[in-house]
Amino acid sequence: MTLKTRRLLFMAVCLVPGLAMFILFKLYPTIQVFYKSFFLWTGIGDKPKFIGFKNFVDMFRDDAFLLSLRNTGFLMVIVPVITLLIALVNASILTRTKLKERGLYRTLFFFPSILSFVVIAILWSFIYHPTIGFLNSGLELSGLGQYAMPWLGDSRTVLWALAVTMIWQAAGYYMVIYMAGIDGISPDLYEAASIDGATPLKQFIHITIPMLWEIIRITIIFSINGVLSISFVIVTIMTAGGPDRHSEVVMTYLYQQAFTNSNFGYAMAIGVFVFAFSVILSLISNKLTERGSY
Amino acid sequence: MAQIQTSAAFPSPRERRPAKAAVVVRNGLLRIVLLIQALAVAYPLLWNVMASFKTNEEVMENPWTLPKSLQWDNYVRAFTTAKIGDYMLNSVLVVVLSMIMLIIMAVPTAYVLGRMRFRGQKLISNLYMAGLFIGGVYIIVPLFILMNDLHMLDNRFWLSAVYATGTLSFSIYLLTGFMKSIPADFEEAAMIDGCGYFSTLFRIIMPMVRPGIITMVVFSFFDFWNEYVLAMTLVTSDAKKTIPIGLSNLMQIQQFATDWGSLFAGLVIVLVPTVVIYTLLQKKLTEGLMLGGVKG
Numbered sequence: 001m002t003l004k005t006r007r008l009l010f011m012a013v014c015l016v017p018g019l020a021m022f023i024l025f026k027l028y029p030t031i032q033v034f035y036k037s038f039f040l041w042t043g044i045g046d047k048p049k050f051i052g053f054k055n056f057v058d059m060f061r062d063d064a065f066l067l068s069l070r071n072t073g074f075l076m077v078i079v080p081v082i083t084l085l086i087a088l089v090n091a092s093i094l095t096r097t098k099l100k101e102r103g104l105y106r107t108l109f110f111f112p113s114i115l116s117f118v119v120i121a122i123l124w125s126f127i128y129h130p131t132i133g134f135l136n137s138g139l140e141l142s143g144l145g146q147y148a149m150p151w152l153g154d155s156r157t158v159l160w161a162l163a164v165t166m167i168w169q170a171a172g173y174y175m176v177i178y179m180a181g182i183d184g185i186s187p188d189l190y191e192a193a194s195i196d197g198a199t200p201l202k203q204f205i206h207i208t209i210p211m212l213w214e215i216i217r218i219t220i221i222f223s224i225n226g227v228l229s230i231s232f233v234i235v236t237i238m239t240a241g242g243p244d245r246h247s248e249v250v251m252t253y254l255y256q257q258a259f260t261n262s263n264f265g266y267a268m269a270i271g272v273f274v275f276a277f278s279v280i281l282s283l284i285s286n287k288l289t290e291r292g293s294y
Numbered sequence: 295m296a297q298i299q300t301s302a303a304f305p306s307p308r309e310r311r312p313a314k315a316a317v318v319v320r321n322g323l324l325r326i327v328l329l330i331q332a333l334a335v336a337y338p339l340l341w342n343v344m345a346s347f348k349t350n351e352e353v354m355e356n357p358w359t360l361p362k363s364l365q366w367d368n369y370v371r372a373f374t375t376a377k378i379g380d381y382m383l384n385s386v387l388v389v390v391l392s393m394i395m396l397i398i399m400a401v402p403t404a405y406v407l408g409r410m411r412f413r414g415q416k417l418i419s420n421l422y423m424a425g426l427f428i429g430g431v432y433i434i435v436p437l438f439i440l441m442n443d444l445h446m447l448d449n450r451f452w453l454s455a456v457y458a459t460g461t462l463s464f465s466i467y468l469l470t471g472f473m474k475s476i477p478a479d480f481e482e483a484a485m486i487d488g489c490g491y492f493s494t495l496f497r498i499i500m501p502m503v504r505p506g507i508i509t510m511v512v513f514s515f516f517d518f519w520n521e522y523v524l525a526m527t528l529v530t531s532d533a534k535k536t537i538p539i540g541l542s543n544l545m546q547i548q549q550f551a552t553d554w555g556s557l558f559a560g561l562v563i564v565l566v567p568t569v570v571i572y573t574l575l576q577k578k579l580t581e582g583l584m585l586g587g588v589k590g
Contacts, residue, residue, distance in 0.1 A: 010491035011412065014402030018462060019418070021399060022425065025437065025459040030428050032436035044442060090331070093324050107576060108332055111339075114572055116520035118538040119561055122545050123338055126345075132554065134341055134357035141358070168335070200320075229429055233522050237542055251431045258435045259527070271432045 037272045041265035048265065055269035065270065068241075068248040072274075074159055075231055075249065076281065079166045080223035084216065086171045091178035092208050096190070096200065106179065109172035117169070117230055121237035124165040128152050128238075152239050155246035162234055162247060170226060174219050181215045182208060217289045221282045228278060250274050339565075346558035353554040368555035369563070375553075378560045380533070381540030384450065388525075388536055389518045391454035396514055399458060400465040401507065405495055407466065408473030409481070419470075425463035430523050438527055448530045456528065457518050465510045472506035473499070512575050519568070537564055 037055055039048035059065050090109065094102045112120065127133045128151040136148035151161040185207065193203050209216070232251040235241060241248035241256075250270060258267035345353050346368055347361040372378045406412075407419055437456070438447075446452035476499065484494045500507070522538045529535055535543070541560055548557040 006491065011406050011410065014406045014495075015418065018399035018403040018466070021395075021455060021459045022422070022462060024440075025456050026425050026428060026433070026462075027421070029433035029436035029440060032440075033433055036436065044439065090328070093328065097321055097324055099321065099325065099328075105328055105332060108335055110576075111572065112335060114516050114568060116522070116538055116564065116568070118520070118522050118541055119564055122541060122557075122561060123342055125545075127338055127341075132353055132357060134337075137357050168338075172335070225429070229431065232431055237545065254431065255434070255523075258438075264435055264439065267435050271435065275432055 033268045033271050033275075036265055037269035039265040041263075043262040043264070051265075055266050056273065058266065059269065059273060064245055064248065065250070065253055067245055068250050068253040069277075071159060071247060072228070072231065072249045072251075075163060075166070076224050076227050076278075078160075078163050079170075079227050080220055082163070083167045083170045083223055084174055084219055086167065087174035087219075088178055088209070088212075088216070089204075090171070091175045091182055092204050094175075095179050095182040096203075096208075106176065110176050111172065112169050113173035115169070117233035118237060120165065120169050121234050124161075124168075124234075125152065125238045128161055152247075153243055155243055158239060158243065158247045162231070162238065165234055165238070166227065166230055169230065170223065174223065177215065177219060178212060181212045185211045213289070213291065217286065220285050220289065224281055224285065225278055228274070250277075342558055342561055342565075346555065346562045348555060348558075350552060350554055353558075365555055368559040371553065371556040372559040372563060376540075376544050376556055376560055378537070378540065378544075378563050381535055381537040382563070384534060385519060385537040388450055388454050388457065389515065391451060392457040392518045393511060393514060395455060395458035396461060396465060396510070397507070399462055400469055400510065401500065401503075402495065403462075404466050404469035404473050405499055408470040409476070409478075409499075422463045422466050426467065430460065430521075434523060434527055437524075441528060447528055448534060450529070450534055453525065453528050456524055457521060460521075460524075461510075461514045461517055465514065468510055469503060469506050472503040476502055508575075508578055512571070512578055515571065516568070 036048060038050060038052055040051045040054070041048040090105075093099075094105055099105075127135050130136060130150045130153070135151065139145055139148045149157065151157050189207050189211070190203055193207060198206070228251060231249045232255070235247055235249050235252050236255075239247045241252055251274070254267050254270040254274070257263045257270065341357065344361060345357075347364045347366075348368075349361075349365055352359070352361060403422075407415060407422075441447050441452065441456075480498055480502070481494055484498050489497065520538060521536075522542070525536045525539050526542075529539070532543075541564060544557055544560055548554065
């Protein structure tokens with residue numbers, strides 16, 4: 001065997017298993033989603049029928065879908081904004097003040113982000129539970145009993161309740177990323193600023209945020225997409241879309257269309273739409289946060 | 295004398311900083327802010343542990359009290375009636391299988407993509423990069439239909455294969471960075487010593503990228519152990535279900551059977567391996583976050 005064939009053989013052995021799996025379980029299904037979104041396809045035994053853009057047109061006449069889209073949009077804006085703000089402030093406090101217990105807080109705050117979404121969802125549905133949860137009884141104990149309510153059962157509060165759970169899950173994760181970023185900022189900048197008499201708040205606004213800007217831009221996009229994937233689990237377990245679809249999100253609606261109603265073609269069209277939606281949202285966020293535009 | 299004069303004219307940085315008392319007050323306030331948040335993070339988990347030792351009546355009564363006596367029975371029932379142990383074994387099996395497959399696929403691929411030049415290299419790299427953006431739920435419908443056609447459903451081996459493929463893009467992205475940072479001299483020396491391609495990879499390169507492999511394993515562990523959507527869709531028979539599915543089923547049942555104690559015990563049982571691994575590998579995990587940028 002020549003050196004060249006040995007090299008080729010080696011490369012093939014290295015690359016083929018990964019590529020084969022990737023093509024089978026990732027690339028092929030992705031192509032299928034785009035292609036079959038133009039078909040009417042109801043059930044495994046059914047023969048897909050080409051219907052052009054009809055699935056996409058139907059989507060905008062489907063009130064349940066539009067409501068789920070609105071709910072998802074709400075979560076995709078509210079959750080990243082609050083999560084990243086909390087993460088940024090905490091990261092800044094922990095790195096800049098040099099408190100002795102910072103390591104402890106870092107460990108603790110990061111912890112929820114490694115927990116299973118399922119565990120978090122079950123745990124929080126009991127926290128909000130009207131009879132055994134500690135949220136309502138805590139409100140009663142502190143004299144705020146009139147605010148106690150079935151948080152997940154009321155259409156006005158359900159989305160906020162879910163948002164709090166998602167923020168609880170993710171804030172520590174982004175905090176650790178920001179802490180690494182702040183550690184990379186030259187201490188001279190802060191030193192110079194404090195000589196000039198800049199308060200910690202001013203330093204936060206004029207040094208920390210601009211220096212972290214590129215990291216912040218990436219985390220906004222990751223956080224927006226994170227909401228899409230966690231919202232599926234949280235909603236499925238905590239509310240099943242209720243009350244009366246007021247917490248339905250696009251991912252749970254897609255899943256329901258596919259596996260409850262067997263509308264495979266329609267479900268894939270929703271998948272394509274949501275994918276495009278999240279890409280567009282990421283591009284908008286990228287454009288809005290470009291340097292010089294704020 | 296001269297020294298005192300200059301310091302009066304140009305106050306030193308130390309003097310211009312906020313007075314010591316102000317710093318103490320500020321740090322005190324910040325500590326309160328942090329402490330409130332720490333409570334918000336920790337209390338739900340503590341409450342869960344407390345509830346797992348309570349009787350049903352105690353759970354219903356007051357969420358703020360400690361259990362009167364420790365109901366270990368809840369844990370026994372979680373294992374016997376709720377079959378948490380079986381689900382856990384399935385999860386362990388799936389995690390181990392997925393990990394083996396991931397290592398077999400990712401390490402050689404990253405080596406070839408990171409350290410060899412050949413035609414099509416760019417194409418393959420970009421293909422894996424694109425995979426970073428395709429999440430689980432988007433493709434679940436065609437994936438389900440494909441696996442149904444190939445008779446791969448309800449099979450723990452193929453579920454593991456899907457898991458390993460799911461984190462493949464991120465793992466290759468992470469490892470390629472490590473691979474590129476090794477100087478080329480190492481391979482040249484190995485080749486001169488008569489080391490073949492495979493032994494170079496296994497004996498020289500793999501030990502050198504061990505930190506990268508560990509980071510990949512840690513991140514993937516949490517992904518595999520916690521995965522829900524695919525496990526729910528691709529596995530149908532109860533005997534093969536993994537722990538997240540087992541737990542969510544348990545929750546549905548307990549709402550009618552009202553055996554809260556064993557449900558909370560089940561949650562604690564699932565938390566324990568996560569907590570152990572987290573405390574052991576906490577540093578690796580947060581370091582990895584900085585190395586690899588952001589988890590996909």
